[in-house]
Amino acid sequence: MRVIAGKARSLKLKTPEGLETRPTTDRIKETLFNMLQPWLPDSIFIDLFSGSGGIGIEALSRGARHAYFVENNKNAIACIQENLQFTKTMDDATILKQDVLSALSGIHEKEADVIFIDPPYEQGYEQQTLAHLAGQPYVTENTLLVVEALKETDFSYVEKLGFTITKEKCYKSNKHVFLKKAEVL
Numbered sequence: 001m002r003v004i005a006g007k008a009r010s011l012k013l014k015t016p017e018g019l020e021t022r023p024t025t026d027r028i029k030e031t032l033f034n035m036l037q038p039w040l041p042d043s044i045f046i047d048l049f050s051g052s053g054g055i056g057i058e059a060l061s062r063g064a065r066h067a068y069f070v071e072n073n074k075n076a077i078a079c080i081q082e083n084l085q086f087t088k089t090m091d092d093a094t095i096l097k098q099d100v101l102s103a104l105s106g107i108h109e110k111e112a113d114v115i116f117i118d119p120p121y122e123q124g125y126e127q128q129t130l131a132h133l134a135g136q137p138y139v140t141e142n143t144l145l146v147v148e149a150l151k152e153t154d155f156s157y158v159e160k161l162g163f164t165i166t167k168e169k170c171y172k173s174n175k176h177v178f179l180k181k182a183e184v185l
Contacts (some may be wrong), residue, residue: 048119
């Protein structure tokens with residue numbers, strides 16, 4: 001796994017050992033960041049269920065002003081710290097060493113530009129996380145939320161939480177679902 005573009009381009013990133021994380025492949029990451037590029041310059045980027053930190057580091061490399069990394073696995077946290085130091089992006093990062101739902105209220109930004117959510121598959125964390133995010137003041141109508149999930153994951157509930165699906169990009173076995181807060185009429 002490597003940083004694809006930007007100031008840390010081509011630097012190889014470490015990944016935690018074991019099966020507790022599944023790093024996004026370089027090919028899918030490149031496709032994702034081609035879609036995210038308009039939101040990245042000078043952005044506040046939140047990487048939930050961060051794993052190795054590869055997504056947040058890619059965002060920093062491509063111009064994000066600050067990235068939050070939320071992870072509760074100690075091996076993954078050590079990996080994020082090493083990757084941030086290696087890519088020289090530590091000064092632009094905040095690591096929240098706790099579970100995602102607890103960490104969301106500890107983010108004190110006026111507005112988040114992009115929130116990337118990549119929870120363990122098939123455990124219902126997508127819905128729980130979106131429900132918590134719906135009430136956070138930094139999630140505004142300008143915030144882009146991206147959820148990585150299995151291709152068959154149902155997102156029909158998001159309207160009840162106040163979100164609208166703006167785009168869905170499917171891959172072989174998984175997908176990225178792009179959401180925004182629904183406009184209040």
